[in-house]
Amino acid sequence: MVNLTEIKYIVNENARKADMEKASVEFINSEVVEKVRNFHKSFPEYQVTPLHSLDKLSKQLEVGNIWVKDESYRFGLNAFKVLGGSFAVGKYLAKKLNVDISELSFEKLRSKEVKEKIEDITFVTATDGNHGRGIAWAASQLGQKSVVLMPKGSSEIRLNNIRKEGAEASITDLNYDDTVRLASQKAEENGWVLVQDTAWDGYEEIPTWIMQGYGTILDEAVEQIGEAGDDRPTHVFLQAGVGSFAGSMLGYLAGKFGDQRPITVIVEPDKAACLYKSMNIGDGQPHSVTGALNTIMAGLACGEPSTTSWGVLKDYAEAFISCPDYVAARGMRILANPLGSDPQIVSGESGAVGLGLVSLLAENKMLNVMKEMLKLNQDSKILIISTEGDTDPEHYRKVVWDGAYPSA
Incomplete structure (x- = not known):
């Protein structure tokens, strides 16, 4: 049996405080996002990536809805980057x-x-x-x-x-x-x-441009959610390495929805949890994790927070969670083996960790305190962004076929 106490979390008490001065999210305002979308639309390869609704899994986990934005279709390159x-x-x-x-x-x-x-x-x-x-x-x-x-x-x-x-x-x-x-x-x-x-x-100009470029993902997803008859998710789980992707997504949500933005959870591998560590120290400064950063979540194996995203994450994210590798592996297997009429989703190690975490929170009583803190219940509408497909097919099969990194 795995040790669920290895999943650690920190609640950000300042995330919803209106009287605090917070990092600007103007870098990804509506005018910027419109330019980003139009630029990407000019690519011959551009297509909106799928937003899957996992109705059967939502019922199994006793939540309102789970959407998965599938970036494995992006430009034929199997990832969002x-x-x-x-x-x-x-x-x-x-x-x-x-x-x-x-x-x-x-x-x-x-x-x-x-x-x-x-x-x-x-x-x-x-x-x-x-x-x-x-x-x-x-x-x-x-x-x-x-x-x-x-x-x-x-x-x-x-x-x-x-x-x-x-x-x-x-x-x-x-x-x-x-x-x-x-x-x-x-x-x-x-x-x-x-x-x-x-x-x-x-060195911040080019990293900011990169963060802006990621805005296409959530702009598409919000449109798709609206077309499905909902206005917004209640929860968004965002995986993080240096934090640029997560900071981009959270900046978009804070700018578009303000105080009505979804509860946002930042998820990291425990061997490279630099954002979790930074919040845990609690001095408002980013802190690094050193060493080999050995995790199957290769896209998240980063030890130093990015300065362009740290302020946004520190000021707006509700929680930071550090996860062992088995959480990502569980997410990969769940998405690859859908319930009933739910679609099959090929999601790589860095793409599936959010869904793996949601499944454990929903089903394991040992994590009830964390679940209640995040206000996950039958009314929750959860957005997961699967940022990659099987970018390493051999390792993907070891996890999904052979059961590597089991969670039980």
Whole structure:
């Protein structure tokens, strides 16, 4: 039997206090999101990704509804990351051309006219896989070069998928955060452009563009929920690595819904729970987790919070939860083996942890205190964003077929 006490949580008492000065969410306001959506719509590959309603599972778990936004369909790249990377590349090129991104479609950016105005550029990034593949794809589509560095222990399958998109890619002998530092060093030495989804003092513009690019996900989901006859979810579970994705999603929710925003829960792997640690210390500052960051949730294996997202998460998220790997594995298996007429969803390790957590909260009495704190009940309408599919098919089968990382 697993030890459910390994699932740890912190309640953010300040999240709903109206009399506190809070981080601005203007970086992802409605005007920005409209530009992001229009830019992505100009891609020939653009389609709204599915929003699945898991009616049978909702009944089983005794909640009102569970929606899963399935990003495995995004641009044929099996993950959401390309949204942020492509928008950041587009914004960088727009800045070079001295025009607003709203004036540049994807087709115009890769036109001969634009190529003649911009010298060859090499974009460089560090990644566990999904972000790097998105940067490689965007750079290749726009006739530019890319260099992608991956941390020690990265999947060879993910490495080869990045190379197939035209990047010069390799696996280092460093952890994720040190690989980011190496990418930054390479950019400075070679005159390359660093496109990283984590920020630090002095490097915040491009990470902000990446966060803005993710806004397409929730803008689509809110539209889809409205089309289904609901106005908004009551709960959103957001997985986090450095926090850029979670900060983007929470910034969107806070800006759009204000005090009526859903209860938002930040979920991290216990071996890389830098946001949980930061909230636990409680001094208002971001704190790092060091070491190997060894977790199956490779996309979340990050030890240093991003400065562009920390303030939003600290000020608006209701809870931070640290989860062992078996929580993600359970979520993967549940989505792969649906109840009744519920659709099957192929969700990778970093995509399924939120659903795994919801299932344990709903079914295990040992977690009742946490469940009650989050106000999860029969009226709850829960949104999960499955950020990736089976980006490492071999490992996916070990979990879903062979039962690796069991929860019982």
